[in-house]
Amino acid sequence: MTKLSTDTAQASPTKQFFVSMLTRDIKLEDAILDLIDNCLDGALRQSNGELPTYEKYWVRIRLAKDHFSIEDNCGGIPREVAKNYAFKMGREADDSRDADTETIGMYGVGMKRAIFKMGRNSIVKTRHGNDTYEVPITAQWLDATNWDPLPIHEPTEAKEKLEQPGTSIYVSELNEGVARHFSNPAFVNEVITAISQHFTMFLQWGFKIELNDEVVKPVHVEVLVSPREDGPAPYVYQKTDGDVTVSITVGLNTSRRSEDDDTDDDADFAGQRASATAGWTVLCNDRAVIVGDKSRLTGWGDLPLVPLYHPQFAVITGIIEFRAKDAMKLPVTTTKRALDASSELWLESLVKMKEGMRVWISYTNDWKNHPRSDQQSHWQDAQPLSLSSAIEAVASRKSARTSSSLNDVGSKVDVVEFNPKKSSVLPKPDAKKPSSKRIVFSRPVEEVRAVSKMLFDDPGVNAGTVGDECFAIQLALALPSKTRGG
Template sequence: MNAKTDKAKAIPTKQFFVSMLTRDISLADAILDLVDNCLDGALRLAAGAAVDYRKHWVKILLKEDSFTIEDNCGGIPRKTAINYAFKMGREAKDDRDAENETIGMYGVGMKRAIFKMGRDATVTTLHGNDGFRVPITSAWLDDKEWDELPIIDTVGSDRLGEAGTKVEVTALYPGVARHFVNKSFVNDLSTSIAEHFTMFLQRGLLIEVNGVSVAPVLVEVLVSEDEKGPTPFVFQQVIDDVEVSIAVGLNTGRGLPSDEDDGPSFEGDRSVATAGWTVFCNDRAVIVGDKSRLTGWGDGIPLYHYQFSIVTGIIEFRSKHAEKLPVTTTKRALDTSSDVWLQALVKMKEGMRIWITYTNRWKNHPRSDQTRHWEGTSPKPLRAVIETVSERAGATKSDGRIEYNPQKQKVVPLPEGHKPSSKRIVFSRPVEEIRSVSKFLFDSLDEAAGIVGDKCFDLALQDALKQQEAE
């Protein structure tokens, strides 16, 4: 006799899924997620070739009663819409981005953004000659069943003018509607776009917010054209299928401390804002100008203060395996437990120490004395820095690893008459041990203890310098 077998439902309720999906992401980050989707479309459209971002645009319109984002980045193929694009999560077999350097991993970005803003939305797309729209209604949200969404062909004026996608959200939540008519929120959103997508904007991508184009925030460090001039610390290595690139140096001469005070003297630029660490993952800036323990400040390194407003570090993680990047689902926060991040942090601190020491040595000297050392330098973004510095004498290259330490190459400017600071080393050892070392070093049992200790340090220093040269 067969026992009766019942089945327990194991799917999430729609109300729970939607509320939890949107809880931990800000409104601005949800909009940035939609811009990310536009850029992913441009990558897929290029089919492995280099993307000419000058041909692409993204337009965002915020109103009290609606949100719209539209692009010309290729649109959504019907097969993708049927099988993947509107699912609440990414299928394991969805390998559309296997050869693209993107940061999307979970397949929730578009849906999460829509649910964050309102209760009615329409996604209209044109891919090639195939145009259609997919409505997501409040009635569908309220229905406890996970019914399939309709795909409706578009004709005439309903079709988009060129291949791309348009997302419209209506029935906005009251708090969202208030944000959209708040000038401060619109300005902050534009700044976030300028920072997060700076690499794409610099390559010609047009992004508009309420009809105003967004200019990129430049994150750069100074590099001398002279090989003997000031040069950033540089490091590059592939770690677990992730290419890690680091540059640490000074930002702009306008950020150098003035003679009159200890604070920054920047003339309309963003030296102070971009000081600290900027972290890129596949061209997206995850964080910009971080000055906290997150990026090492105060952890074996001094806490950030205005003396360091000229110090800028840039690090980028690149990989076709998005799941290996040290970034969270919001794409605007770091996964600091990631092994690739922890390994990179060691080199980040190494570069920081060079320029923190630099600011300590120069802080009591006139600004004019400092700036003359930087007259032959120009600001460069991370990739240009790597390309320039990796070809210089003193750059070490082996097994795909590149490293340049400006301190070892003696190209970090020193104040005139600077002498290395000294510290007294005092320690005690048993007399018989000192006599044994004295006999070994000087062939005498009775050499003075201070001379024995001094000789031991000199020998250890010679070994240390040889090892540094070998590295």
């Protein structure tokens, strides 16, 4: 028998341990993306569950050797939310602010973790409606052993108030190494790339993000779809089970890297050069968690069904998106830039992902020894479409399969499937044509333009066309009977 005691054992975490461990497992660029996520969540909350008009929202970021700043016009933080939720180290069970909004925040640590990752002094200034206030997080507060509430200050000067509803965060006394990263152009470019990928959908919808005065442009992740009922189209699978929707498409990509990619390489048809979006892109509530993955994580190398990725498959793009109002149901980690590969939802989806990959692996095997022009003729009317547009276009075809059922708890399950191989819409090479070899070489742009001018009286003809014409001229000399008129 034990005797009850009035003594107690302390079980609360020390502040130094909590802050150190909270920031150890997140990259600096991911901390910046976390803050942008908060801006987007603010815009979503402004729309009351509807799709926001993203064109009217913006985020401006500054990376400098002595400070970090981020400012938005996405509605700001209501004072009651700041007092009870926003600055807590974790999310309370009764925090139901986003119950009807497809945000991606789960644990209530993103803003604080990002600030602690960067520096020891910060001030969060926000305006919600006409109410402007600021919350400082100082080095003294971080060094103190207790968890005192953070003060809320009222700006007294007009210049200290934000011009429109939104939030501004300024971090100074940067941590060791952070200032060096912020003044490194290579790191700044890495952050720009990460933003262009992670927020590609929002950027395409008009959301504006500037980093050091540079407007960030989206990386397009698209597949080719013919508008014809019997035209080539991607593999499609979509399943809505209760309040979770999984959407998958696998098809040929356009090899377009970004909006301003005006390269004159052979990019007029998918597959003429490796694409930044070849492989798998995984989205969760419109955020791209992974872009262009070509590893075992997304099924590559899962023999015997799927081989390891190699350049033949640079034409293949797969896109999968998970949507849920409850972010805890998404297969994503707290950094929002990595997958929870042990999630049952992910493992179930991986089966369909590999099924779609198999279709296009077989397609590239069928065509790899045949002239590009023969394949290109079948895709002339195909247009690059995003995941949602591709599914909408393919789901309307008569050969698409749809079904509805009830799951174990009585919720409706809707499924849309389209397999282009089973629907016989994929072009097949002419078996009677002889095998061919692909010729690939590079020459300086000035030389290509000079030859193009000589052959076509136009220096801007596509490099592939110039190469084909050069070969045809030499072939006519080597085999006169093979001239185009013979």
